[in-house]
Amino acid sequence: MSKAKTAITPVRAENYPEWYQQVVRAADLAEPSPVRGCMIIKPWGYAVWERVQSVLDGMFKATGHKNAYFPLFIPKRFLEQEAEHVEGFAKECAVVTHHRLEAGPDGGLVPAGELDEPLVVRPTSETIIGEAFSRWVESYRDLPLLINQWANVVRWEMRTRLFLRTSEFLWQEGHTAHATEAEAREHTQRMLDVYAEFCEDWMAMPVLRGRKSEAERFPGAVDTLCIEAMMQDRKGLQAGTSHFLGQNFARAQDIVYLSEQGEREHAWTTSWGVSTRLIGGLLMTHSDDDGLVLPPRLAPAHVVIMPITFKADDPDSVLSYCRKLADDIRSQHWLGRPLEVELDERDIRGGEKTWSWIKKGVPVRLEIGPRDMESDSVFMGRRDKSPKDKESIGREQFLSNIQSILEEMQQGCFDRALAFREEHTHDIDTREDFESFFASPEGDPTPIHGGFARTHFCGDRQVEEQIKNDLGVTIRCLPLEGEDDPGTCPFTGQPSTQRVTWGKSY
């Protein structure tokens, strides 16, 4: 059988990293910028981010959080307050040292007005928000304090990839303070659950909920919970983290409250975040060799209507039919919002037009010409079917079915992704099996192999480091569901309390 023609070259099996870049480009999601490591998020990519923001923001508010906004700049001394934290972020941060440019000796502009203290562009805001919390929290009545911020952050990355790892990215960061350890731990878990619910119900991306090993923990945290997803190259993607910070930051920053008993106590804090990285995860979970596939719940447009007027006696009547149809679709609410429709009247070839929407991942495409109008029907293509597999259905029937079609496609995205993850997740009990599971097939520059390996593990940090160096494999997480399942570590023969999940990762 000859190879089917695809919209994306190379296909996933040939060169997955390059396929990823090509899908981003073909869907017009984002592009590199002339500023090292920073990306430009183009309108279609930003529209997906707006959907992500809107849903998550509602979930944060429903769990009692309020949004606020804190400074972009962090004074150097703030970053220095928590030892592990500064260690983790000082190596890769943008440092502001001057506050103007002035003409230099050769006529060009040079930095001038040196600051007394350098400012760091926030890589994360525990320190600057903690300072505010130390002033906002006085008594137990002020707790819990539940704050979220939508913001840009900067971490000076040397090797960047659109959405997955960029020097500047957009994210939300939640920061909370609580009166007791138990309450703070519970909140850390609650927000992990919010993330997992969002990823599974909205992004149709199944995630493992787990705990990070000590080596992978957030700098300054006592405990880092995470959600991990498997991409189609079987690598893991850390999709979100929720940190229990204990009293580390509260002690460093003097976040103290007067308890009901009149005692001065340090608060217990948490922080948690997800970023534009999610869009990379969305892409790699669902897309195919024809481009982006959007789970309908996060699609900026659910339906695109393409009028076909070149053979029409009366093009205007076809356009009117299409506009009326667009209005009828928009008048339907799905999940609390009007259905979104693009009406594409661009004067370009029909094939080019159709493929542009396939590559952008719009769930449902309608091509409508004079004959469809005459028979009061629509000619429908679905992103979950072959590009050539289209069907004619009555307009009324389409209007009654569109929501169930979208629900079916949403479920299909999730089911396929879950089946894929399960297929490539294995319990492994010997070092030999582990090594051969992750060993690269020889001679293939971009092999897709391996997956998630679940092994017992004794917890030895040096062993973990050795495996990372030898195989490029890390502990993605200690799954929360698998706790309390004793066994023997295949690497050391030592006892283990649970299986951990290993994988290569982004």
Added chain:
Amino acid sequence: MSKAKTAITPVRAENYPEWYQQVVRAADLAEPSPVRGCMIIKPWGYAVWERVQSVLDGMFKATGHKNAYFPLFIPKRFLEQEAEHVEGFAKECAVVTHHRLEAGPDGGLVPAGELDEPLVVRPTSETIIGEAFSRWVESYRDLPLLINQWANVVRWEMRTRLFLRTSEFLWQEGHTAHATEAEAREHTQRMLDVYAEFCEDWMAMPVLRGRKSEAERFPGAVDTLCIEAMMQDRKGLQAGTSHFLGQNFARAQDIVYLSEQGEREHAWTTSWGVSTRLIGGLLMTHSDDDGLVLPPRLAPAHVVIMPITFKADDPDSVLSYCRKLADDIRSQHWLGRPLEVELDERDIRGGEKTWSWIKKGVPVRLEIGPRDMESDSVFMGRRDKSPKDKESIGREQFLSNIQSILEEMQQGCFDRALAFREEHTHDIDTREDFESFFASPEGDPTPIHGGFARTHFCGDRQVEEQIKNDLGVTIRCLPLEGEDDPGTCPFTGQPSTQRVTWGKSY
């Protein structure tokens, strides 16, 4: 008559600038941060900004714009491309020169990893977005290109005031490219009209639409249109600007398209923005000596319910009554959104609780105790009436009337502000009258005086500069409505084509 007790000290008439700071604090809108010139926008202030964003974003989308996101950093050479532009912004910008911190000789951290080229934290994004446009625009089919960005920007201000002038602020910046001058000029005007509509219909803040004099123009623009509002100290506030950039940036950045006739042409561009400064304007337009007054359409909460249970035999039944009432209010949609209700169950004194919501500007307050419950009624206070002027009305009646109450309050805000502006706007025809209009009453440290003076003006830039130096008064705008009304300039005796509006300003 003895002075009435007010929640804010000092009152407006005593010390307006200090009153402003105290209202910001009493309403818990924002606070200074430990980072020079940067503010922390607290949840109540941020919630107002979210309302502003949500309405404006809808208006931008309805006029065909799409959101995107561009890098925070601008390479120095980009800023240098447009001569006036760099002149305008180089003097006050945050400059990133290093990309990490490392241990210095005395153990503290010092900047390291010097960049080859300094980066400027964006003060505005014409240059970085123009670079993208130069790649995105190829043919006339790509025009108009209508993009908006929600972002933070930094301008290193020496004298800052919360919301009105801060080193970092939040804003939106629209950037568009067009095929013809006429179309770009029309778009510049269209977006000014969008801003004016937003300010008047949503913020209840009347604005003058006008053109900036050459001296006040945006650096790099051919023409700057603006909206100007009068605050309660009779000073002007520039609330938004819309710039016609001609081909200045297109030439500097090579934004070129192939016309229908196959010619290579420079595009015509526009940019326009409003910022968190609007919240300062909102505050100064409507607030009174008891604190913030929110026009209902932008209030984060329309109604606050305060259960009064301390004398109740059955506090739980009062709470249930209140919760049911909150749900009934929330089930009503107003302007496409559910009505927002705060149910304040805090265990603090009733007076303190009531005053906290007065100071936050919530339009309608309901105090509900056992007797209100028994009579199936609510005890209502309105932010546009005296704090003591409350009335009992039936619950059902309240529920049927709440939307018209809010509309009435919204209209009242606008009408009062318009009457105030008209009262303090005068046509002035001699230099003597002009000087005495703006002269400070002697002996009063914080006088409220002057207003908007409408005079003819010959357009001489030196005269304008002299008046600014002598009186601290600038041309707020050349009103668009007053064009083509010839007369004589009172300062030079030269002919004038229209009256211009002068004022002191923020």
